[in-house]
Amino acid sequence: MARKFRGTEHVKVDGKGRMSIPARLRRVFDAGDPGFAASATGRTQLVAVYGPEWWNWIELYSIEAIEAIDEQIDRLPRGSQERRWLELLMNGQSTDLEIDREGRLVLPLKLREKLGFTEGTETVFESRGDYVQVYHPDERPKDVQALEAFAESHGPEFDPRVFLQQADKG
Template sequence: MSAFSGNFSNKLDAKGRVSIPADFRSVLAPPGSKARIVLRPSPLHPCLEGCTEAHFQALTDRLDTMDPFSAEYDDLATELHGQTIKLELDDDGRTVLPLSLIAEYGFSGTVKFIGLGRTFQIWEQAAGDQRLADLNAARRARALTRSSGAA
């Protein structure tokens, strides 16, 4: 597998450590080698967004296509680099989330990992569940609309 899929709930211990789901670890690095993740605030949601270093590189490549003196360049560069944290996983597949982030996102006890393919998100448990539920409701509404239109 080479994409982040599924959602997982893992515990944040007293020291701010969390296990990265094993499925995600296998995407982040070939088994055996040190895995690293790149984390930054989601531009859309109250959650963290994580990806591989390679994917982050691909995102920043986009900067090279932009006018380096434009406001857009400045905004995107700041967004991408200004709040990005690179973390290394320990031998148990865990990483330590900085206390500031834990406080900022209201993480308490359990966090939710949601796969988005090339990236994944880390939510406060309840908020993450809500996000999925909202999407499902919308999907269901779309499906029903379609079928009643066709019938």
């Protein structure tokens, strides 16, 4: 089983669009890149999914995690709406990136503009298990806003770990 991302970090963007990836997150990206150990460049490969225009976040996946998703997509019927939608999201609305030897990720200008990242912007790197969600600290991701409403519908005393029992039945 691949290592999971855990925790939340705040990272600043420099004038060249670089962000230093926190060491504990970088270790997961390194471990999830099968070519990293054999790489002469010392650069870790990963994939950024930027999604449709309304997304106000990006998702960073290790190579192993994105390959697992690709395998799941490949098992869907070719030409089905579900497969086509997932192919568009995970392949068409994504880009390959790398972490350099100094542990920095250069975010393309297109993505920095989409998220409102300028020099000195403090970004949020929030772990989601098999990926990291990156967003502007002044704009909570729209998917998290929906999740918060779902959580509120269960009340403040509800323990979400009860959902794990449902996972065991599946």
